Amino acid sequence: MDILSLAVGFLVGTATGAAGNYMADRFTDSRREKKQVKENNRLWREVETRFPDLIDEMRADFSNPEHRDTRAFFIKSSKTSIGFLTEPCFEYHTDKLPNLQPAVLFLEREGFISDITPANCPMYRMHEHFVDRLIES
Template identity: 35%
Template sequence: MDFLSLTIGFLVGTATGAAGTYFGNKYTDIRKAKEYKTVEELFYKKLWSEHEKLLSEMKSDLTNPDFSYHREFYVLSKSWMFNASGPHLSYYLEDHDSLEQQLKSLVGKGLIVDVTEFGKSVTKYQFTDKFVEHLKVVN
């Protein structure tokens, strides 16, 4: 074997290996992205079937121009006296079955965060940006 043939064989083999790795990774990433999207769609579909009334109200609130940038909300009872400065989002215990348990479920799924202030008797939550994005775009 001469040196030229050996060099050409090495370069062709290296190029073939690099191209194979590149295309293998590219198409694997595309497949994984499709799988992730499918899993995410199933997650939100199940979520809506479990919490349709609450999520519909949240969507309505967040698509309202007056509340489009609000991220925090309170859990209240209609019989309570509540004084807050300015407009705020609130969801009432009387309007939703097991509201506190539904909210705990959303916390567990990472969609909202409990941000209740120490020493306060009113529970306060915050929407995650990903959840807000989902609520605003869902049909």
């Protein structure tokens, strides 16, 4: 066996192995993305099914073009008021939406919102993927 055929065999084997690894990674990534999209859709259907009143109210808030950029909201009683605000915010009332607290806890746990409470009144920030789901439907 001469050195040239050995070198060519080595290069062809290396190229074949690299190409096979690349294709396997590409198809695995594609499968993972499809699985993630399917899981996200399932989770969103669960949110809509479990908390329809809150989702409907949030959709109504975003239907106004002036509020499309609002991302923060407070949870409070309709009988209370909030003092100074540094940004536009929505308000959702515990006495009008009976399952508001469980809904907010679920949304926070699943990564749709984040708690940004500055003082005593619970305040949350909506993540963009959550707002996109609210606006698209």
